[in-house]
Amino acid sequence: TSTVPELEGDDGWLANDPFGSEPADKLVVLQTANDWTTNLGHPGPANAAMGEIFALPTLPNMMARAAQGQQTAQESVAQAEQEINEIFTRWRDEGLIGGGA
Incomplete structure (x- = not known):
């Protein structure tokens, strides 16, 4: 229902x-x-890091920078990846999500 x-x-x-x-x-x-559609975090489970990434403008800003010619697509993806990795590292350091090396 x-x-x-x-x-x-x-x-x-x-x-x-x-x-x-x-x-x-x-x-x-x-x-x-x-x-x-699928859950946030697919193919893994949803977690706090994915929630933060979803709530922040990281992905829209990535697309906007490339669309507006501020960066190449590759540069903008690399910047977003760095921001995302920092978010995951912070949550892992707190012991609130798994993964990582």
């Missing part, structure tokens, strides 16, 4: 958006999102 039953079904908000989407059914693809 859904926690938001208003979204589901042929008459649900995703199939017929009452808030003015054009076309009204543009969100219908989300009805099957549980079938094609």
